[in-house]
Amino acid sequence: MTTSTMDVQALDARHVLQTYRRQPVIFERGDGVRLFDAAGRGYLDFVSGIGVASLGHAHPALTRALAAQAATLLHTSNLYFHPLQSELAARLTSLTELERAFFCNSGTEAMEACLKFARRYWHTAGEMGRTRFVAFTHAFHGRTMGSLSITWDEHYRAPFAPLIPGVSFVDTEAPETLASLVDDSTAAIVVEPIQGEGGVRPLSPALVDAISAACRRTGTLLIADEVQSGSWRTGPFLRSRTIGLSPDLVSLGKALGAGVPVGATLLSGKVAAAIAPGDHGTTYGGNLLSCRAALVFLDMLEHGGLERVREAGQRLGTRLSALAGRHEVISDVRGAGLMRGIAMTDAAAIAVVAAAQERRLLVNRTGGNVVRLLPPLSVSDEEIDEAVRILDEALAERAD
Numbered sequence: 001m002t003t004s005t006m007d008v009q010a011l012d013a014r015h016v017l018q019t020y021r022r023q024p025v026i027f028e029r030g031d032g033v034r035l036f037d038a039a040g041r042g043y044l045d046f047v048s049g050i051g052v053a054s055l056g057h058a059h060p061a062l063t064r065a066l067a068a069q070a071a072t073l074l075h076t077s078n079l080y081f082h083p084l085q086s087e088l089a090a091r092l093t094s095l096t097e098l099e100r101a102f103f104c105n106s107g108t109e110a111m112e113a114c115l116k117f118a119r120r121y122w123h124t125a126g127e128m129g130r131t132r133f134v135a136f137t138h139a140f141h142g143r144t145m146g147s148l149s150i151t152w153d154e155h156y157r158a159p160f161a162p163l164i165p166g167v168s169f170v171d172t173e174a175p176e177t178l179a180s181l182v183d184d185s186t187a188a189i190v191v192e193p194i195q196g197e198g199g200v201r202p203l204s205p206a207l208v209d210a211i212s213a214a215c216r217r218t219g220t221l222l223i224a225d226e227v228q229s230g231s232w233r234t235g236p237f238l239r240s241r242t243i244g245l246s247p248d249l250v251s252l253g254k255a256l257g258a259g260v261p262v263g264a265t266l267l268s269g270k271v272a273a274a275i276a277p278g279d280h281g282t283t284y285g286g287n288l289l290s291c292r293a294a295l296v297f298l299d300m301l302e303h304g305g306l307e308r309v310r311e312a313g314q315r316l317g318t319r320l321s322a323l324a325g326r327h328e329v330i331s332d333v334r335g336a337g338l339m340r341g342i343a344m345t346d347a348a349a350i351a352v353v354a355a356a357q358e359r360r361l362l363v364n365r366t367g368g369n370v371v372r373l374l375p376p377l378s379v380s381d382e383e384i385d386e387a388v389r390i391l392d393e394a395l396a397e398r399a400d
């Protein structure tokens with residue numbers, strides 16, 4: 001550890017609110033899929049800032065666009081029009097079956113907007129009693145009060161009670177219990193197409209069917225949280241449609257801003273029609289810098305990047321399945337595209353993440369026992385092979 005590392009850690013320990021358990025490493029610079037620590041050592045980054053650095057680090061086109069935007073205009077607020085927000089909304093809606101976009105700065109804010117818009121929809125319809133939400137075991141939707149209320153983990157929730165009332169959690173393993181919890185008091189069902197923080201858990205087809213049936217039966221709105229699974233990370237722009245869900249509201253974040261904080265809520269025409277000026281708002285949301293970043297992300301992917309992301313996702317999936325065949329400690333390999341989880345015991349996951357980091361591969365542990373891989377969408381075949389080779393070594397080391 002260099003002296004500067006010590007200084008940074010000491011200052012953090014003294015002055016930063018201690019809400020994070022950080023790894024003792026300082027990254028000073030990035031280049032593509034590599035991060036460089038204070039001593040200049042390169043790490044292969046398969047965390048990408050929790051699925052955020054979708055174009056890799058220091059992407060030249062993004063760097064140029066952000067510098068140019070900073071030199072032109074960063075922020076004017078939503079009191080006025082600017083040319084980039086409407087363009088981004090048009091691009092996002094053309095990529096989906098949804099009709100309008102609301103912009104904010106994070107995933108949790110995008111979820112807050114989903115919850116508010118769902119409540120507002122029923123309020124406008126005169127159905128004042130339709131206020132409840134149905135969410136799922138292992139769900140994660142963010143840390144603000146509304147999003148926390150539909151987040152499952154008691155560790156995150158309990159110290160902050162009471163949360164918003166009227167939330168029920170359905171066991172993802174018991175889809176048959178969903179029907180009895182959805183009725184004409186339910187405003188919306190809220191679901192991640194692949195649960196991310198909960199351990200990279202895809203929805204079972206039976207659960208998808210139960211959700212669709214409950215929506216058809218009761219008219220309940222469907223909110224898809226695509227903050228992690230969306231923006232092409234799992235292949236399609238939105239995961240929900242490909243698994244058979246037709247959401248009325250979709251939240252986006254993480255990869256969409258490629259490193260600049262951007263959140264978005266996409267709405268069906270039906271829900272959008274119930275929202276009036278003044279119903280919701282934000283000072284920063286959809287400002288010029290964040291819209292510019294998201295537009296560069298869409299440009300890079302749409303102009304030649306998509307086929308490559310699909311290939312990379314398939315390669316990663318194939319390589320990880322082979323890895324599972326070689327290591328008994330792996331109980332399951334899950335996910336899609338460039339959102340993958342390797343399930344094992346809690347202790348093994350901790351050891352593998354540490355051993356990988358010693359070999360300069362960054363992966364992280366989620367859902368207790370799952371080693372998660374969320375590389376930049378720009379990851380190359382060679383980088384995928386290198387990461388899997390390092391994981392192979394890390395697994396061999398811990399397996400004795």
Ligand SMILES: *Cc1c(COP(=O)(O)O)cnc(C)c1O
Pocket residue numbers: 105106107108109111140141142143192196197225226227228229253254
């Ligand atoms: C990360 C995440 C969020 C919260 O996003 P923040 O930007 O951290 O507020 C919400 N939902 C899902 C599915 C996420 O993965």
